[in-house]
Amino acid sequence: MFKAVLVSALLVGLVPGFSLAAEDVSPGTETAAQALDRSLKPVRDQITNMQVKIQRGVASAAPPEDPDAPPVVGWVAACCTRNLRALHKAIPELEAHAARLARTFREVGREDGESFATELALDTRVLARFLEQFAAAPTESEARKVLGHVINATINLNIDQRSLARCCDDLAFPK
Numbered sequence: 001m002f003k004a005v006l007v008s009a010l011l012v013g014l015v016p017g018f019s020l021a022a023e024d025v026s027p028g029t030e031t032a033a034q035a036l037d038r039s040l041k042p043v044r045d046q047i048t049n050m051q052v053k054i055q056r057g058v059a060s061a062a063p064p065e066d067p068d069a070p071p072v073v074g075w076v077a078a079c080c081t082r083n084l085r086a087l088h089k090a091i092p093e094l095e096a097h098a099a100r101l102a103r104t105f106r107e108v109g110r111e112d113g114e115s116f117a118t119e120l121a122l123d124t125r126v127l128a129r130f131l132e133q134f135a136a137a138p139t140e141s142e143a144r145k146v147l148g149h150v151i152n153a154t155i156n157l158n159i160d161q162r163s164l165a166r167c168c169d170d171l172a173f174p175k
């Protein structure tokens with residue numbers, strides 16, 4: 001139980017704060033950290049929800065099959081199908097957002113921002129692979145093991161976002 005609380009605290013605690021530059025942006029713009037926070041929030045929420053469901057042994061009925069979503073065939077089908085389907089939609093949006101930021105940073109000559117945004121896009125792909133393994137985990141033990149990797153990958157995304165905020169939150173982007 002303590003471990004679950006600690007991991008949840010890490011997931012929430014690593015949400016980056018906004019820099020002073022964030023206060024100066026106009027209503028139609030946002031900083032890179034704000035933009036990424038908007039894309040990362042649904043990912044964090046779904047993963048935290050999956051973790052809590054598994055810790056508490058909660059089962060939930062899944063909605064009708066989404067033909068575009070990968071199948072959830074493993075042990076987690078009884079608890080986390082909805083979460084995995086929501087993540088299936090959120091992950092590509094996050095990766096695309098990070099890739100757009102990387103291109104923008106490259107265009108304005110900010111190699112530091114480009115590097116951090118590219119790393120975030122790559123870490124998003126890593127998370128997606130772990131989520132596929134999680135969806136196929138045949139046993140509770142394997143699902144819990146892979147969930148640890150999912151949580152670590154999410155923490156890496158939070159670190160990427162904080163790094164990007166520290167280096168490059170002086171630029172504003174259209175919303």
